[in-house]
Amino acid sequence: xxxxxxxxxxxxxxxxxxxxxxxxxxxxxxxxxxxxxxxxxxxxxxxxxxxxxxxxxxxxxxxxxxxxxxxxxxxxxxxxxxxxxxxxxxxxxxxxxxxxxxxxxxxxxxxxxxxxxxxxxxxxxxxxxxxxxxxxxxxxxxxxxxxxxxxxxxxxxxxxxxxxxxxxxxxxxxxxxxxxxxxxxxxxxxxxxxxxxxxxxxxxxxxxxxxxxxxxxxxxxxxxxxxxxxxxxxxxxxxxxxxxxxxxxxxxxxxxxxxxxxxxxxxxxxxxxxxxxxxxxxxxxxxxxxxxxxxxxxxxxxxxxxxxxxxxxxxxxxxxxxxxxxxxxxxxxxxxxxxxxxxxxxxxxxxx
Ligand code: KG4
Ligand code: ZN
Numbered sequence: 353x354x355x356x357x358x359x360x361x362x363x364x365x366x367x368x369x370x371x372x373x374x375x376x377x378x379x380x381x382x383x384x385x386x387x388x389x390x391x392x393x394x395x396x397x398x399x400x401x402x403x404x405x406x407x408x409x410x411x412x413x414x415x416x417x418x419x420x421x422x423x424x425x426x427x428x429x430x431x432x433x434x435x436x437x438x439x440x441x442x443x444x445x446x447x448x449x450x451x452x453x454x455x456x457x458x459x460x461x462x463x464x465x466x467x468x469x470x471x472x473x474x475x476x477x478x479x480x481x482x483x484x485x486x487x488x489x490x491x492x493x494x495x496x497x498x499x500x501x502x503x504x505x506x507x508x509x510x511x512x513x514x515x516x517x518x519x520x521x522x523x524x525x526x527x528x529x530x531x532x533x534x535x536x537x538x539x540x541x542x543x544x545x546x547x548x549x550x551x552x553x554x555x556x557x558x559x560x561x562x563x564x565x566x567x568x569x570x571x572x573x574x575x576x577x578x579x580x581x582x583x584x585x586x587x588x589x590x591x592x593x594x595x596x597x598x599x600x601x602x603x604x605x606x607x608x609x610x611x612x613x614x615x616x617x618x619x620x621x622x623x624x625x626x627x628x629x630x631x632x633x634x635x636x637x638x639x640x641x642x643x644x645x646x647x648x649x650x651x652x653x654x655x656x657x658x659x660x661x662x663x664x665x666x667x668x669x670x671x672x673x674x675x676x677x678x679x680x681x682x683x684x685x686x687x688x689x690x691x692x693x694x695x696x697x698x699x700x701x702x703x704x
Pocket of ligand 2 (some may be wrong): 637669
């Protein structure tokens with residue numbers, strides 16, 4: 353077993369040998385995912401099976417349905433990821449298993465965590481529990497191995513909105529977060545109010561391109577001078593404004609809402625850039641797929657003459673490659689997790 357080589361796996365590019373291979377498993381929400389990644393951050397295989405079609409009719413993820421779907425999908429998804437990586441699905445030559453152990457839906461997390469423990473015992477390899485949010489932070493690294501540090505990452509998803517200062521891979525500090533709804537949650541709630549489908553982000557993003565942003569006057573909540581966000585007031589403002597003006601075009605509502613979300617996110621990131629010397633900025637999480645936010649990030653990076661990392665759409669949404677990548681660093685820095693590791697549905701991203 354190669355655990356004795358410890359943190360030197362990653363300290364300095366020349367030690368990236370590509371010979372440490374990790375299986376990642378992700379089941380925190382509605383995606384059952386498995387991936388094989390090596391310590392050069394090469395994604396050897398990545399399989400994602402989503403149960404989102406089962407949730408659409410309910411306007412959001414139904415935890416019980418998600419958990420049941422994970423039980424159905426976990427075995428075949430892991431076998432496919434190993435097979436696509438040319439590894440023996442019964443006895444794969446891997447060095448560790450990295451699995452999301454929080455935050456997320458408890459019934460979903462338990463499926464992936466239990467499976468990972470079973471595989472670890474069966475194959476006699478160590479496993480490590482990974483924070484799902486830290487996984488998102490690693491997505492840019494998988495596509496841009498020569499990322500420049502330190503960097504500021506805007507992590508925006510259905511459950512979280514954070515500004516994270518990353519000094520190096522696996523070393524980070526949360527500067528600000530939402531005090532109420534997450535950005536993606538606001539998209540989903542506003543879309544539901546407007547009678548659009550679930551998830552709401554892509555629907556509003558598409559409609560917004562046909563609308564005029566200034567048509568609806570919406571507040572840009574600033575939550576004081578820090579880096580925290582707030583989106584619940586904005587959602588209520590959309591409801592009130594559309595009640596007052598029932599004839600307003602949906603596309604104009606979408607454009608106005610999207611502009612207000614982006615303005616808040618970008619203003620806070622700009623403030624963080626003014627106070628922290630970094631070499632790059634990055635987007636992560638499901639809302640990173642948003643076209644207006646991506647364009648605003650590029651502009652912001654150019655204002656500060658720093659690099660801008662925008663993950664591909666597959667890397668924005670939940671996948672197991674990002675969990676494997678985070679696991680490679682976590683196990684090198686902290687060692688493997690004990691076999692009695694519990695799932696933590698509310699695991700906060702702590703400073704490390
Ligand atoms: O990271 P993710 O796949 O799952 C969580 O961990 O939450 O993020 C899903 C969220 C949903 O709220 C969805 O509406 C939002 O990402 N989303 C978008 C877009 N695509 C997905 N929000 C805005 N614009 C988009 N294009
Ligand atoms: Zn996520």
